[in-house]
Amino acid sequence: MKTNRILKVALALSIVAIMGLSFWGFKTDQKNFEISKNLDIFYTLFRELNLFYVEDIKPEKLIKAGIDDMLESLDPYTTYIPEEDMDDFKFMTTGEYGGIGALISKRGDKIVVAEPYEGFPAQKSGLKAGDIFLELDGKPVNKSTVEDVSAGLKGPAKKALKLKMLRPETKKIFEIELVREEIKIDPVTYAGMLDAKTGYMRLSSFTDGCADRIKESFLDLRDKKGAATMVIDLRSNPGGLLGEAVKMVNLFVKHGEEVVNTRGKVAQWDKMYRATEQPIDTIMPIIVLVNRGSASASEIVAGALQDLDRAVIMGKRTFGKGLVQTTRDLSYNTKLKVTTAKYYIPSGRCIQALDYSHRNKDGSVGTIPDSLIHEFATKGGRKVFDGGGIVPDVKLDQDTLCDLAYKLIQENIIFDYATHFVAAHPTIAPPDQFDINDQIFNDFHQFLLDKKFTYQSRSEQVLKGLIETARKERSYDESKAEFDALEKKLTINVEADLKKFRKEVSSVLADEIVTRYYYQKGAVIASFKDDTDIAKAKSILGNNAEYRAILRPITLTNAKKNSRLKETAI
DSSP: OHHHHHHHHHHHHHHHHHHHGGGSOOSOHHHHHHHHHHHHHHHHHHHHHHHHOSSOOOHHHHHHHHHHHHHHTTOTTOEEEOGGGHHHHHHHHHSEEEEOSEEEEEETTEEEEEEEOTTSHHHHTTOOTTOEEEEETTEEOTTOOHHHHHHHHOOSTTOEEEEEEEETTTTEEEEEEEEOEEEEOOSEEEEEESSSSEEEEEEOOBOTTHHHHHHHHHHIIIIISOOSEEEEEOTTOOOBOHHHHHHHHHTTSOTTOEEEEEEESSGGGOEEEEOOSOOSOSSSOEEEEEOTTOOTHHHHHHHHHHHTTOSEEEESOOOOOOEEEEEEEOSTTOEEEEEEEEEEOTTSOBOSOSOTTSBOTTSSBOOOOGGGOOEEEOTTSOEEEOSSSOOOSEEOOOOOOOHHHHHHHHTTHHHHHHHHHHHHOSOOOOTTTOOOOHHHHHHHHHHHHHHTOOOOOHHHHHHHHHHHHHHHTTOTGGGHHHHHHHHHHHOOOHHHHHHHTHHHHHHHHHHHHHHHHHHHHHHHHHHGGGOHHHHHHHHHHTOHHHHHHHTSOOOHHHHHHHHHHHHHHO
16 A cells, blocks of 8 residues: 555655656757656656565666666755654754764674763763663664664654663663753864964864854954964865855855855756855965865865965865765655755865766776866965865875774774773873873784784775686686795784884874773864874964965966075975
């Protein structure tokens, strides 16, 4: 019966859609016909599947798969949002949701607290990272997915929720009752002073009201704490609301300056965004930190400040997402997030990567052919280029984790050791003083031995594939001695790698441990010690001549001076 109702609804929607096509103003009757024809094909195909497929089908699942595949053929950001995902959508745009204020994740066959947010019900009720969910409002969760548990934890604010939990290190089972709250995550993860003159702000997302938080933090650092220069950290900031990005740029550029404009197929999406308010500071030297995870609204801020010569951009090329999405309401409380335009920053550059085929595995901009790169100029005449993302004024090497550190994170060894460590240490030193000393590192080493941890490097994995290929091609036997020698040379020695990569392993270990005691703000403070990007930013901000030289266009005279400097250096 349910399937028949869905088919009737699908038929009705198809008929309505077909009838409505004549009012859509398409260029030709041929296009109307093609759309009508293909909608009819889709409906009849679905009807036949339902009638004759050997097993029962699930209409919602099948149609969603079809919708997702259809939209994926367009671009990565045009997506269908079903009713059950509306809470997550609201959180992405507003930073708000009704819940307990914690990240949860899967650990083996268990669902655990991954990170409680400071100041919210989970943390205030005593939940800790690593705690295992047993029951939610009296219902066992041993067969539930992360999505199921997440949905159960979310709900109306001010409503009580009962949890039965297991603390793994002590094997203690405990019950708590907490009250859901409206959870609004502060987009300013941390704001403070790096030294006597250098302020620092890290922005995690562009949710509603984030520009006001940036303004508040900036004025506090400048007027109360004496900041004369500023580092704004947009690394791994995935973006968010366009309006908040425009407001943030407006804080630092003159009234009336162009910030970004959007251009689409439909004229209503063509719009120029300018600085409409009076700025709070147009003079203070600013460095904006970016990396491959800086996307969308982050790229608008970095790109506009670069094009207007207002800040030095430092780090790695940004993600390259310059597409504007608009949400359209669909039936049954669902939505379509559809790409309607592209972003263009003041120099005329489009942030969007021009060729989807040149992408890294994480979706960010990869190698762009010279033929797809065009030259533009900043307001002051500096050369800048398109091709996807924002290329920093000061390029820094891409930080990559060693294979050992990556595997320790991937297999939850770092997470599990931090849970073990917290159980034995009620307190630790402040974030800026905590360090992984010999005692802690040796204890971690023993923890690895107890877990019988081992791993394969990427070189070993490649070699294994090469050996398999050689076997298939029947060339392995004649080269067996060479393969054996190479395999022996590449075989991982965990103890040797622990010594070799101690600094990197200690860094990720310290980050996880500090987060358990001091939450996200503490982790940011602790990271300053080993953050080479911040060290470089402080160095440039401490040398006004160097800072100003970066923002100065390369003229013929300057080029000759630079040439002479290079000759002198040689």
